[in-house]
Amino acid sequence: MNKMLLFFSIAFLGLLGCQPSSAPFYWGDYSSTLYNYKKNPGDTTLSVHKTALLEIIKEAPEKKKLVPPGVYAEYGYILLKEGRESEGMEYLAKEEKAFPESVVFIKRLKNEYSRGKK
Amino acid sequence: MKKIAFILISLSLVGCGTYVTKEEFAPEMYKDHPQTIIVLPPINKSTSAEAKEYYSTTIAEPLTQSGYYVYPMEVVNDVLQQEGLYDTETMLTVPPQKFREFFGADAVLYLTILQWNTSYMITSGSVTVKVAYELKSTYTGDVIWFYDDAVTINTSGSSGNTGGWAGLLAQVITTAITTAVTDYVPIARQANEKILLAIPFGKYHKLYNADMKSKIEKKKALKPVEEESPKGPS
Numbered sequence: 512m513n514k515m516l517l518f519f520s521i522a523f524l525g526l527l528g529c530q531p532s533s534a535p536f537y538w539g540d541y542s543s544t545l546y547n548y549k550k551n552p553g554d555t556t557l558s559v560h561k562t563a564l565l566e567i568i569k570e571a572p573e574k575k576k577l578v579p580p581g582v583y584a585e586y587g588y589i590l591l592k593e594g595r596e597s598e599g600m601e602y603l604a605k606e607e608k609a610f611p612e613s614v615v616f617i618k619r620l621k622n623e624y625s626r627g628k629k
Numbered sequence: 630m631k632k633i634a635f636i637l638i639s640l641s642l643v644g645c646g647t648y649v650t651k652e653e654f655a656p657e658m659y660k661d662h663p664q665t666i667i668v669l670p671p672i673n674k675s676t677s678a679e680a681k682e683y684y685s686t687t688i689a690e691p692l693t694q695s696g697y698y699v700y701p702m703e704v705v706n707d708v709l710q711q712e713g714l715y716d717t718e719t720m721l722t723v724p725p726q727k728f729r730e731f732f733g734a735d736a737v738l739y740l741t742i743l744q745w746n747t748s749y750m751i752t753s754g755s756v757t758v759k760v761a762y763e764l765k766s767t768y769t770g771d772v773i774w775f776y777d778d779a780v781t782i783n784t785s786g787s788s789g790n791t792g793g794w795a796g797l798l799a800q801v802i803t804t805a806i807t808t809a810v811t812d813y814v815p816i817a818r819q820a821n822e823k824i825l826l827a828i829p830f831g832k833y834h835k836l837y838n839a840d841m842k843s844k845i846e847k848k849k850a851l852k853p854v855e856e857e858s859p860k861g862p863s
Binding site for chain 2: 533534535536538541542545546549550577579580581582584585588610612613614615616619620623
């Protein structure tokens with residue numbers, strides 16, 4: 512009987528090996544609000560998506576998770592497109608601080624923005 | 630009793646095909662240690678025109694959860710368009726190395742949607758999403774990892790068959806309706822999750838560099854010509 516238990520434990524462990532382990536990032540409603548925006552692009556769906564991005568930034572620490580890659584950058588980029596320069600730049604800086612590997616990308620976004628202003 | 634347990638174990642192994650370790654399958658991943666991945670808009674080989682647009686919203690999340698820095702796809706698309714790159718076909722001609730220069734990416738992920746379709750067989754229906762991944766190094770331009778998988782959801786109307794023609798008719802109608810309204814996106818998410826079980830974990834995952842011995846199903850690299858064959862009347 513004990514041997515059988517062992518067999519099942521091994522089989523069970525084998526199954527566990529197929530499961531993803533706990534996720535490092537908190538994504539909130541990101542994919543569904545982005546999906547809705549792509550399905551019906553417009554001011555309303557974009558503003559819902561923006562709210563989702565802000566909520567991720569706010570709620571991730573409460574959930575003891577990290578803000579995912581790209582979320583600060585995407586939010587900052589939308590703000591820049593709306594002409595909210597200082598806030599937008601602030602979020603780009605947050606992306607770079609949280610993910611130093613994004614430095615080349617963030618630099619490009621900043622350059623393109625100043626190039627577009629001229 | 631012991632025999633039954635043994636059979637169960639064997640069956641579970643049979644269901645998973647040939648196994649190899651992640652390190653055997655993708656040794657370059659453990660040498661290169663890519664940390665940043667740029668995901669290009671998918672190549673659509675399915676018969677659905679909308680597949681491309683919708684599928685792209687499902688990929689960043691699971692890829693980051695596997696431990697990678699993934700560039701925000703919406704922003705990346707904008708930037709690429711400003712550089713004159715509008716469609717996936719043109720992007721495919723860009724050498725992977727360019728994306729390191731442009732964004733600082735260590736690797737480029739090329740996605741191909743092979744199937745995104747429904748099939749009806751009078752009283753039974755199903756929805757299938759099949760996707761293939763190919764990850765190329767921006768240092769060497771070589772493929773360092775690839776994988777593919779499909780998820781099929783049965784959409785047959787199981788409305789507690791009342792028997793006779795009326796029951797059959799009801800089932801035909803239910804099947805047609807459920808199949809038509811089935812949302813592909815959750816199915817695409819499942820396909821991504823299945824595929825990403827096979828990627829070596831990136832640096833934000835707690836099993837980073839500790840999963841070399843994990844066993845995964847061995848896959849063959851897809852031939853570029855493989856395309857969706859239409860199934861049943863549509």
